[in-house]
Amino acid sequence: MVRTTPVEDPGDLFSRLPDAAPYAWVRRGEGLVAWGEAVRLDVPPGPGRFDWARDRLAEIFGEAHVDDDVTAPGSGPVAFGSFTFDPDAHGSLLVVPETILARRDGRAWLTTVGERRLDAVTPLRDPGRIRYGDGSLTAPEWQHAVARAIRRIRSGLLEKTVLARDLNAVAERAIDVRLLLARLAARYPECYTFSCAGLVGATPELLVRRTGETLESLVLAGTIARGSGQADDMARGAALFASEKNRHEHACAVASVRQALDPLCAELKIPEEPELLVLANVQHLASPVTGRLPAGTSVLDVVEAMHPTAAVGGTPTGRALDVIRDLEGMDRAGYAGPVGWIDARGDGEWGIALRCAQIRGPRARLFAGCGIMGDSDPASELAEAQAKLRVMQYALEG
Ligand SMILES: C=C(O[C@H]1C=CC=C(C(=O)O)[C@@H]1O)C(=O)O
Numbered sequence: 309m310v311r312t313t314p315v316e317d318p319g320d321l322f323s324r325l326p327d328a329a330p331y332a333w334v335r336r337g338e339g340l341v342a343w344g345e346a347v348r349l350d351v352p353p354g355p356g357r358f359d360w361a362r363d364r365l366a367e368i369f370g371e372a373h374v375d376d377d378v379t380a381p382g383s384g385p386v387a388f389g390s391f392t393f394d395p396d397a398h399g400s401l402l403v404v405p406e407t408i409l410a411r412r413d414g415r416a417w418l419t420t421v422g423e424r425r426l427d428a429v430t431p432l433r434d435p436g437r438i439r440y441g442d443g444s445l446t447a448p449e450w451q452h453a454v455a456r457a458i459r460r461i462r463s464g465l466l467e468k469t470v471l472a473r474d475l476n477a478v479a480e481r482a483i484d485v486r487l488l489l490a491r492l493a494a495r496y497p498e499c500y501t502f503s504c505a506g507l508v509g510a511t512p513e514l515l516v517r518r519t520g521e522t523l524e525s526l527v528l529a530g531t532i533a534r535g536s537g538q539a540d541d542m543a544r545g546a547a548l549f550a551s552e553k554n555r556h557e558h559a560c561a562v563a564s565v566r567q568a569l570d571p572l573c574a575e576l577k578i579p580e581e582p583e584l585l586v587l588a589n590v591q592h593l594a595s596p597v598t599g600r601l602p603a604g605t606s607v608l609d610v611v612e613a614m615h616p617t618a619a620v621g622g623t624p625t626g627r628a629l630d631v632i633r634d635l636e637g638m639d640r641a642g643y644a645g646p647v648g649w650i651d652a653r654g655d656g657e658w659g660i661a662l663r664c665a666q667i668r669g670p671r672a673r674l675f676a677g678c679g680i681m682g683d684s685d686p687a688s689e690l691a692e693a694q695a696k697l698r699v700m701q702y703a704l705e706g
Pocket residue numbers: 470472513528529530531592618619620662663675676677678679680696
């Protein structure tokens with residue numbers, strides 16, 4: 309029994325979360341937060357994982373008795389999900405939460421699955437001092453891996469790959485995900501602040517939003533650090549635009565999205581030139597994409613067609629993934645995989661899980677990666693990865 313009813317404006321969505329493992333997808337104060345587990349699906353690895361997930365969800369949603377007084381994208385039953393980057397890895401999952409609180413376009417609603425329970429909102433807990441340790445590779449080892457990838461690109465084997473690194477953190481006390489969400493949303497309002505089964509972050513990259521027949525996506529690739537003032541910032545933004553390396557890196561990502569969406573969309577609009585997306589830590593080249601989908605195409609069909617884009621894989625995809633497997637030296641788990649939500653109509657929003665960490669009790673595993681081209685410089689890529697890691701370091705430390 310699923311019931312959705314309109315509610316008064318709840319204010320800050322995160323402040324309504326009880327101290328349970330929360331689910332969230334929020335940008336500029338709008339989106340969905342949720343808690344409790346009515347249904348949990350562990351998605352079996354393999355090439356058919358998105359089809360399996362879509363079909364199992366359709367069965368589950370089909371069996372529900374739904375009483376929905378709102379009928380908007382995200383009303384009625386919703387599943388949050390996170391898919392591993394590697395289709396053959398375990399760990400992809402979908403959860404239909406028991407309680408969902410949402411706000412969108414001036415409307416707010418509450419969805420409950422089963423009996424309505426009142427969960428007490430406890431005060432946020434500080435995790436205390438954070439200590440960091442190397443992840444799978446030390447910084448010099450990772451730079452070495454980047455140098456090897458550059459050599460393979462220069463030999464003509466591939467055009468682009470994306471190498472990531474991880475960083476381990478341990479707090480004095482269990483990490484309260486709600487605190488991370490609040491800090492991320494305040495500092496990165498342009499990004500999608502997300503939480504799903506311990507994978508928490510603020511990603512600037514929208515893989516796909518499906519609203520009826522309308523598709524939206526935001527392709528990102530090409531990065532430069534923020535400047536020390538407005539003039540410096542603008543000069544850096546202009547340098548990013550003029551950088552052949554970054555424009556080429558961005559063009560690879562756009563081409564991969566075009567290739568994935570062309571067969572799916574009746575209309576597809578991709579601007580000729582990227583624009584600049586300025587975040588608190590870095591600036592990116594960004595291409596907003598829109599398209600029209602045939603009726604009946606679920607958001608998960610689009611996710612399946614798009615993952616992995618060249619923003620997190622490379623060009624050509626197969627060879628780039630071989631290089632990642634060979635040189636990165638780690639399991640990406642949910643990092644760089646699709647994360648988001650889907651409702652019973654097939655509408656939903658999915659991002660690429662970037663600027664994120666996997667949280668387990670007092671431990672966090674932070675991730676960041678960089679597009680590697682033939683003219684990349686390993687030391688600059690390391691600095692870029694460090695700037696991207698700062699997102700979650702800030703969330704942990706405040
Ligand atoms: C792989 C990441 O970023 C991607 C998205 C935007 C810009 C990127 C870059 O310039 O390298 C990456 O392609 C990451 O943040 O871990």
